[in-house]
Amino acid sequence: MKSEPDEVSIDDLEKAGTVPWFGVRNYQARNFMRDAMNIGDLAFFYHSGCAEPGIAGICEVCSEPYPDATQFDPASPYHDPNSTPEQPRWLLRDVRFVSKGRYVALAELRSRPELANMRLLARGNRLSITPVTADEWASINRLMAENS
DNA sequence: GCCAACGTTGGC
DNA sequence: GCCAACGTTGGC
Numbered sequence: 001m002k003s004e005p006d007e008v009s010i011d012d013l014e015k016a017g018t019v020p021w022f023g024v025r026n027y028q029a030r031n032f033m034r035d036a037m038n039i040g041d042l043a044f045f046y047h048s049g050c051a052e053p054g055i056a057g058i059c060e061v062c063s064e065p066y067p068d069a070t071q072f073d074p075a076s077p078y079h080d081p082n083s084t085p086e087q088p089r090w091l092l093r094d095v096r097f098v099s100k101g102r103y104v105a106l107a108e109l110r111s112r113p114e115l116a117n118m119r120l121l122a123r124g125n126r127l128s129i130t131p132v133t134a135d136e137w138a139s140i141n142r143l144m145a146e147n148s
Numbered sequence: 149g150c151c152a153a154c155g156t157t158g159g160c
Numbered sequence: 161g162c163c164a165a166c167g168t169t170g171g172c
Contacts, residue, residue: 002158025156026167049158106159124165126157 001059001095002128004049010056013045013097018062021092022070023078029129034065034091036131042098044132044140046120054105055140063094101144114139 001021003009013019024030037043038061045057067088070078083089109115119130132140 004158028167053159126166128157 001043002046002048005047005056006050009047010045010097010100013057013059013095014100016097018094018096020068020094022068024068024092024128025078025080025090026127029127030090032127032129032131033093037061037093039063042137043095048128052103052105054103054107054109055101055144056103057100058098058144059095060098061093062096065091065093068092101141102146102148104140104143108143109140112139112143 005012007023008019021033024033041061043059043061044055045059047053047056067085068078068090070076071080071083071088071090072085073079074081078090080089106121109118110121115121115136118132118136119125119127120132
């Protein structure tokens, strides 16, 4: 799950404990969050749009999907004038802080042959939420556990 | 249903 | 700030 650290960083999540994953405005990413997640699932917290993008920590899905309030707020950059409370387009889930690990930068992810097929790293991928296979999860977890 | 134009994402 | 890649919009 990608977030710009200027908006919500892993440290912000640690302080807050739980945050709603607001602002997703891509149908595929929304569908992954709505349909492919279950309460208790773990996710990598990825920092994007910053000097050194990469995986900063782990969070846990802790709610069912519910409407993203920012879509109804005209003052929000995530406002969607075509969405209504009766038929909301954008759903989110809450996530809870689990842990921080050694920062695994995008360049390091790209250097690992075992991650060559990871959806996150696919050419042209812009989805802010992508699935992770069990093997990818295990190998990244090992990288995060290494001493820095 | 096609496709050009436009907007956005996100790494660099 | 640039630009490749992709998604969305809207005319036809």
